[in-house]
Amino acid sequence: MKTVEFTIPGNYEVLKIVDRPIPDLLEGQLLVRITLAAVNAVDNTVRSGKFTGRHTPVILGNEGVGIVIKGNSDFTEGTRVMISCFTEGGQIRGIYTNGLWAEYIAVYPDELIILNDSISDEEAAAFPVSFFSAQACLNKAEFQPGKSVLSLAVGGGVGNAAVQLATVLGASQVITTAGSTQKYEKALLYGFQNVIDLSKESISDGVMRITEGKGVDIVIDSIGGNLTGEAIKSLSRNGILVTIGYSAGTTFSANITDFVWKGLQMRGQSLNGWFDRDAEKEIWNQLMPLLEDAKLKPLIAKVYDAEEVAEAQRFLIEERPFGKVLIKF
Structure with missing residues (x-):
């Protein structure tokens, strides 16, 4: 079978x-033929050597879609x-274990979700992580309907997913950001509202303008760096910021009095x-x-052949496209 792998980070x-040979199946495992897999920022982190302790060669890939070749009832x-x-075992695929950048994978039934005909392969491959x-x-x-939400980075996987979810789940107001005027205009074309163009105003200025000075109840921050500090300024009293990413940096500056006085x-x-498996199933x-x-729709920026995976990673990391990047096997 065809795999995409590396031996020495770089x-x-x-x-x-x-x-490589098609994997042998352990008791209870099924064989799946991969058709599409996603390219994510963490793949770049692993490939560049920032995760230590991995045995080589390494096959990356956290999420994908395929067809059962050897199954069960x-x-x-x-x-x-x-x-x-x-x-x-509850680990993220492709980080501490080999992932989905391969034509075939041996998996247990609990690792699979059956798709109906309304979901395309592209949507399924782009969906799980984000x-x-x-x-x-x-x-x-602690989101509840009626809460207001700011999700950073409308063009990113998690940022866009949080915008869609908060909207569908009944947020009173959903605000997001675009890192450039080009992404801002693309977001409007996709129908997203309350988008802050960060090339023209700061997060906090944009949020206060849109909310008429009230701020938001919740911030979902998948970016990190200086934007985290700006996002904190956007929170209303008793607001909560949840951080899950740091592609823009691992440090930020904030005013402690915001936390003290605003709670x-x-x-x-x-x-x-x-x-664990029960907590995972609850979210699925x-x-x-x-x-x-069809109330959620992953956005796809580009699909590459597996042989073009190096360019696919470069495109994701350096050009920061609007939507997900996929590779085809």
């Missing part, structure tokens, strides 16, 4: 196409499935190691009916 070009041959970003992360963040922020809270969220049960009813 730049994009260390990713190589390698021919519940997952018969030919069933189209979305592959969870979590392994049977929307699971966004729902986990909203849960951690603010900042909470961290990660996926790896946080969810929140998400899948919305996807099946």
Whole structure:
């Protein structure tokens, strides 16, 4: 089978196409033929050597979609499935275990979700990490209908997913940001509202303008860096910021008096190691009916052939496209 892997961490070009045997199945496992897999920022982090302790070679890829080749009574041959970003042991696929950048994968039934015909392969491949992360963040922020939400980065996977989820779940107001006028205009074309163009005004200025000085109840921050400090200024009294990413940096500056006088809270969220099987299923049960009813729609920026994976990673990291990047096997 074809795999995309690397042996020594480095730049994009260390990713190589390698021919490997189709994996043998352990007791209870199923064989799935991968059709599409997503390219995420964490793949770049692993490939560049920032995660230590991995045995090589490394096969990346957290999320994808495929067809059951060897199944069971519940997952018969030919069933189209979305592959969870979590392994049977609760780890994120492709970080501490090999991932989905391969033609075939051996998985346990609990790692698969059957897809109905209303969901395209592209949507299924782009869905698990971003929307699971966004729902986990909203849960951690104690979101309820009627709350106002700011989700940073409308063009990013988690940022966009949180905008869609907060809207569908009944937020009183949903605000988001775009890092450039080009992304701002694209967001408007997609129908998103209350978008702040960060090339023209700050997060806090934009939020206060839109909310008429009230601020927001919840911030979902998948970006980090200086934007986190700006987002904190946007919170209303007793507001909660949940942070899940740091692509813009790992440090920020904030005024302690905002936390003291306004009663603010900042909470961290990660996926790896946080969810047992029951907690994972609870979130999938929140998400899948919305996807099946077409109330959620992952946005796709570009699909590459597997042989173009180095360029796919470069495109994601350096050009920061609006929507998800996928590779095809």
